[in-house]
Each structure stands twice: as structure tokens, then as C-alpha cells.
Amino acid sequence: MKWLGIMFMAALLAMAPGYGSAQQSKDKSPATQPQSQQVKGEGVGAARIYTPAERQSYEKQTAQELEAIQQQIADLRVKATTGSPQMKRLLIQTANSLQLQKTAARYQLTALEKASEKDWAQQKVELDKALADLRKACETNTTSRK
Numbered sequence: 001m002k003w004l005g006i007m008f009m010a011a012l013l014a015m016a017p018g019y020g021s022a023q024q025s026k027d028k029s030p031a032t033q034p035q036s037q038q039v040k041g042e043g044v045g046a047a048r049i050y051t052p053a054e055r056q057s058y059e060k061q062t063a064q065e066l067e068a069i070q071q072q073i074a075d076l077r078v079k080a081t082t083g084s085p086q087m088k089r090l091l092i093q094t095a096n097s098l099q100l101q102k103t104a105a106r107y108q109l110t111a112l113e114k115a116s117e118k119d120w121a122q123q124k125v126e127l128d129k130a131l132a133d134l135r136k137a138c139e140t141n142t143t144s145r146k
Contacts, residue, residue, distance in 0.1 A: 048121055060104045062109055072138055073098050105130045
């Protein structure tokens, strides 16, 4: 099975023109031209450096949002005590699903609070994505159950 992967990689490398070759390309593509002083500097995907105050504010705001989501989950559980058995089952499943997502986001927030300055921005991006997914799930599930 390993040989199949090796053969596949060899075929890909063979198809790529000039990849891994020591020969210099005769044309000057933008990637090989020297950069001017204006072009140099912060890269396109470079991480922003956050101040300690910005970090603390974001962490506090996120914790408050997670608490509000926890309250919505608790409200769903209260609604699950009334109604038909099918509705109870559906509300409990929804609450459990939301609780798992909220717990995962809370773990990410805890990791973010402990993250080094270098890793903080990347972990923030991941937490923002998890929170967006959680918000969407909460919005979908709480508005459709009213």
C-alpha cells in the first residue's frame, strides 16, 4: 500500500513542470522577482498581535456569551418537561447536542486563556468559528421550537 502512495507522489512530481529541478526559470514571475520596500512587511495571512486588554476583553465577552447560551440550553430542558413524549425527546436531544457544542467551545476558551501570545490569534480564529456554529445551532433550534 505504501508503494502506491509513493508512485502517486512520483507521478505528481513528474507532472509538475520544474518542481524540484535545480534549473532556473528563464521568465521572471512575480514570485521570483525581488520585492520592493512597499511590498515587504506584514504578510497577507500574518496574525494580528492583540494587546493584553483586548485579549482579556474578548475572553470576558466570550465567557458571557457562553453563559447566555447555557441559559438557552436550560430553557430548552425546562420546555422538555412539558408536552408530548416525542417533543420531549426532541428537545432533550437538541439540548444535549447544544450542550456538547457549548462544552467544546468552553474548552477552547480555556485553552485560549492559557495560550501564549504567539498562538492566541490562531486559537481565537478557531474559537470564533466554533462560536459561530454554536450561535447558528442555538438560533435554529430555539426559534423553531417556540
